[in-house]
Amino acid sequence: MGEAVYCYWNNKRVEGEGQLSYSDREVAAVAGWGGIKVFDPEIDLLELCHEYAKAIQRYSCGQCMPCRAGTSVILELFDKLMAGEGGPDTLDTIKNLSETISKTSMCQIGQSSPPVFIHIIEHFRERLIKSIQDKKRKDNSGKFSSILTAPCMQACPIHLNIPKYVEEIKYGRFEKSLEVIRERLPLPGVLGRVCVRPCEFNCRRGLIDEPVQIKHLKRFVADFEVERGKRQDTACAPAKGIKVAVIGAGPAGLTCAKFLAQAGYETTIFEMLPESGGMAAVGIPDYRLPREILRREVEDIQRLGVRIVYNTSLGAHFTLDDLEGQGFKAVFMGLGCHCHKSMGIEGEDKGYYGFVPGVYFLRNVNLGLLDEIPKGRKIAVVGGGNVAIDCVRTASRVGFDEAHLVYRRSRKEMPADAVEINDAEAEGVQYHFLTAPKRIVAENNKVVGLECLRMELGEPDASGRRRPVEVPGSEFIIAADVVVAAIGQEGDSGCFCNLPGVEINKRGTFIVNEHFMTTRAGVFSGGDCVTGPDVLIRACAHGRLSAMKIDKYLTSGKLESFEEENIEGFVKELNVYDPAEDLQIPGGVKRLPIKHEPPLERKKDFREAEKGYTAQEAISEASRCLRCYRVVTYAYK
Amino acid sequence: MQMIIDGKTVIAEEGKTILEAARSNRVFIPTLCYLEKLLPIGSCRLCIVEIQGHENPVTACTTKAFDGMVIETNTPRLREMRKQTLGFILQTHPMDCKLCDVAGRCQLENLVKEYGAEPPMPKRAHKAEERPYSTPAIRYRPDRCIACSRCIRSCREVVGRSVLDLSGNGIGAKMDIVAPERCISCGECLSACPVGALTHANLPDGVSEGAKKVATVCAYCGVGCSFELNVKDNKAIKVTTNDYVGANKGSLCVKGRFGYGYVNSPERLTVPMIKKQGVLKEAGWEEAIDYVASRLAEIKGKHGADSIAGLTSAKCTNEDNYVFQKFMRAVIGTNNIDHCARL
Numbered sequence: 001m002g003e004a005v006y007c008y009w010n011n012k013r014v015e016g017e018g019q020l021s022y023s024d025r026e027v028a029a030v031a032g033w034g035g036i037k038v039f040d041p042e043i044d045l046l047e048l049c050h051e052y053a054k055a056i057q058r059y060s061c062g063q064c065m066p067c068r069a070g071t072s073v074i075l076e077l078f079d080k081l082m083a084g085e086g087g088p089d090t091l092d093t094i095k096n097l098s099e100t101i102s103k104t105s106m107c108q109i110g111q112s113s114p115p116v117f118i119h120i121i122e123h124f125r126e127r128l129i130k131s132i133q134d135k136k137r138k139d140n141s142g143k144f145s146s147i148l149t150a151p152c153m154q155a156c157p158i159h160l161n162i163p164k165y166v167e168e169i170k171y172g173r174f175e176k177s178l179e180v181i182r183e184r185l186p187l188p189g190v191l192g193r194v195c196v197r198p199c200e201f202n203c204r205r206g207l208i209d210e211p212v213q214i215k216h217l218k219r220f221v222a223d224f225e226v227e228r229g230k231r232q233d234t235a236c237a238p239a240k241g242i243k244v245a246v247i248g249a250g251p252a253g254l255t256c257a258k259f260l261a262q263a264g265y266e267t268t269i270f271e272m273l274p275e276s277g278g279m280a281a282v283g284i285p286d287y288r289l290p291r292e293i294l295r296r297e298v299e300d301i302q303r304l305g306v307r308i309v310y311n312t313s314l315g316a317h318f319t320l321d322d323l324e325g326q327g328f329k330a331v332f333m334g335l336g337c338h339c340h341k342s343m344g345i346e347g348e349d350k351g352y353y354g355f356v357p358g359v360y361f362l363r364n365v366n367l368g369l370l371d372e373i374p375k376g377r378k379i380a381v382v383g384g385g386n387v388a389i390d391c392v393r394t395a396s397r398v399g400f401d402e403a404h405l406v407y408r409r410s411r412k413e414m415p416a417d418a419v420e421i422n423d424a425e426a427e428g429v430q431y432h433f434l435t436a437p438k439r440i441v442a443e444n445n446k447v448v449g450l451e452c453l454r455m456e457l458g459e460p461d462a463s464g465r466r467r468p469v470e471v472p473g474s475e476f477i478i479a480a481d482v483v484v485a486a487i488g489q490e491g492d493s494g495c496f497c498n499l500p501g502v503e504i505n506k507r508g509t510f511i512v513n514e515h516f517m518t519t520r521a522g523v524f525s526g527g528d529c530v531t532g533p534d535v536l537i538r539a540c541a542h543g544r545l546s547a548m549k550i551d552k553y554l555t556s557g558k559l560e561s562f563e564e565e566n567i568e569g570f571v572k573e574l575n576v577y578d579p580a581e582d583l584q585i586p587g588g589v590k591r592l593p594i595k596h597e598p599p600l601e602r603k604k605d606f607r608e609a610e611k612g613y614t615a616q617e618a619i620s621e622a623s624r625c626l627r628c629y630r631v632v633t634y635a636y637k
Numbered sequence: 638m639q640m641i642i643d644g645k646t647v648i649a650e651e652g653k654t655i656l657e658a659a660r661s662n663r664v665f666i667p668t669l670c671y672l673e674k675l676l677p678i679g680s681c682r683l684c685i686v687e688i689q690g691h692e693n694p695v696t697a698c699t700t701k702a703f704d705g706m707v708i709e710t711n712t713p714r715l716r717e718m719r720k721q722t723l724g725f726i727l728q729t730h731p732m733d734c735k736l737c738d739v740a741g742r743c744q745l746e747n748l749v750k751e752y753g754a755e756p757p758m759p760k761r762a763h764k765a766e767e768r769p770y771s772t773p774a775i776r777y778r779p780d781r782c783i784a785c786s787r788c789i790r791s792c793r794e795v796v797g798r799s800v801l802d803l804s805g806n807g808i809g810a811k812m813d814i815v816a817p818e819r820c821i822s823c824g825e826c827l828s829a830c831p832v833g834a835l836t837h838a839n840l841p842d843g844v845s846e847g848a849k850k851v852a853t854v855c856a857y858c859g860v861g862c863s864f865e866l867n868v869k870d871n872k873a874i875k876v877t878t879n880d881y882v883g884a885n886k887g888s889l890c891v892k893g894r895f896g897y898g899y900v901n902s903p904e905r906l907t908v909p910m911i912k913k914q915g916v917l918k919e920a921g922w923e924e925a926i927d928y929v930a931s932r933l934a935e936i937k938g939k940h941g942a943d944s945i946a947g948l949t950s951a952k953c954t955n956e957d958n959y960v961f962q963k964f965m966r967a968v969i970g971t972n973n974i975d976h977c978a979r980l
Binding site for chain 1: 676678679682685691696699700701703706721722725726757783790793794803806807810
């Protein structure tokens, strides 16, 4: 650990701060919106400024006058200083220009980047002058790299270039927008409907009124293509003649297969179900994600040459050794977490007719196996996550008249999406908050109700949420013909434990190194079977990175971190999104609301509950984006 | 909705931008990239205004006005910022106004004069540049382009062709012709250009100076687009448009915008002519009308009224056309009447 030589970040001047590092690379210097951090006395401050000025010009889109021309003037001034022309008074010109540009530019590139020069000139003027006067200059420019980030991009697990694709929508170039999304994500229509949208929670627009509807804009461009019956062609690298197997056609597997195929690998997906999509197909009901949307995006992946073999599961039909024997040089396992956690209450393991875990309930409905789900009039679902909401909303669509949701904490603590909670309520779902299940009540081996206990909130627990405490003697019974447990999922331990050479951890998920490789060489894994139940977009992110790792592994035999991974750590530490920021501009333009099918109509069938934007609406919503791009220049030691 | 602009209490319609609210109250805020018919993007940064309670200026064209807003449009700070922004444009834009066709009507030139703007650094020697454009009717000089994107947006939003786009980055960003095959030579881009980057290809520099604008209606088809014929030395030298006049709101097709050459054509008929012994000879109006009347009566007598048909022109006025069909029906006695405006 080295000592920070000097540092000015977010109005704080620090000398002697700890080292910024990630992977095995030590950062020597960073320049970005908050200021600079220099950890290496060898860094030439003038050169850092010069490189930063070059980066601003490179990333400036050229639309607004101050950023386009103003920052090029700054660059020219730094060019001169580097060439030994001009003295300290040039610094005052630069500072003055920076002030104007940062106040008058259109987006955050012009607004947040020039202040770096102001900070340096104000706080490290002497150092900079010394650097200017030191005429013996070595050319270190190869040492510096620059990237563009944004609060939303940083929050997105797959780092989609959100400001870019939103801007393309603003300018009516919907196909281009979709291209930008597809550079990293092959499932825009799926994620445009069901993503938990971490981006929107980091949207700076939210600091002045409401976040941009990023998810719905993504859905809009995906739907726009479907409406026009068009498909985009993705260029693939020449076929390498190397076979790679992907196990599981879920979000992780599909994404991995897409990028493998694009890199020229002969890719085969083995899927245990008769349908692709994994949890996106059998975990998410059709009223949230219509099957044809998913199928179309799977077809797009197949069009790249990916082969999908259905009804074939690892363990039952083939083994990892079989794959090796068939000439597959690498394997990616995206097996997901399709097994349920037990509630640990009385009656759960008695095999009563009418008790069913949420994942099986949803899977059977989603596969059209309605005979497999227990029949009845009233249903009680236990849990507070999105799966519980999916079960309880699905119930009315398959014929239940009364749907109850039992959750042991209060509405505020529910992990489910607030939008979903409200939508379910509009459809007549009855919530029982601060209620814990105690016993499944059955008569003649058939469920007749769920005995529950009232709870009250006590002290906060490890998760920061207040721990629910039982109220003694508060037992009561909710009459129900069917009880669904939806309190969480886990991996299929029967399968996971029996893979020779592949080790699992205490939580029952695969152990992988930082390159997504399991303990068995050549076998990679990502998604829920590595992280435990997690969000769809993270699985896609794992799939994409794994494909790149597999490519690297098969072409060079080595595994190493990519630059985008190296920077991940320190960029995160720089906190691109500051929830306390005061933007000093007026807001007042709220997000364009989403239209819904009427609740009492839509709950009769599986039609899509939310409606998409029209082109006009999408353009107007996209215009709310503040384009919070940030330029970061850095150098390693 | 009530707000205070530059100390004056004004009323504006709900949902308007600050720029619209200001303009409807006769408060002038300078703009370069703004065109009423296009979606505002706020890229020229000249319409910045200050809003009480917020430190950072915002662009009036993209910011919604709200009831009770207190807005300043012309403080010394804003003027200084605008002056610097104009200076940035001048760093690359040549002030070769003497050579430029739009001199005197150039929005940039006028603002530069008003604000006394100067480039922040000594300028490099300027090299005039011309690049082939998507239509031969327009001359494109990239060195004069200020990348306001009005042409790009007009082509996309008004005409729906998307021929143009901004390419490059930083100071190298320039309007580029990305899909020339989609161009229909309508000249919407030309009329959107606030400077002299896009000009009429057939006009030598400086020719339009002193031209008189005559408001008229396009003679080509039945739409009846309004435009201004620029007349100099009794000759039509070009067509310009006014976004606030007529049903076309400043838009034209290739014929309307560039097909005005016929006005001064020496081949135009200016006197009636009658073919005598196979040769067309000039005749007086009396003689011509008598001749037509007698021939029509003769043909009608011999072959019946339906052997005659009338074809009129969209270049005629509505009244002329009405009278003509009345003549065909009531005088000749046939329904054989049509017009040429089937473009």
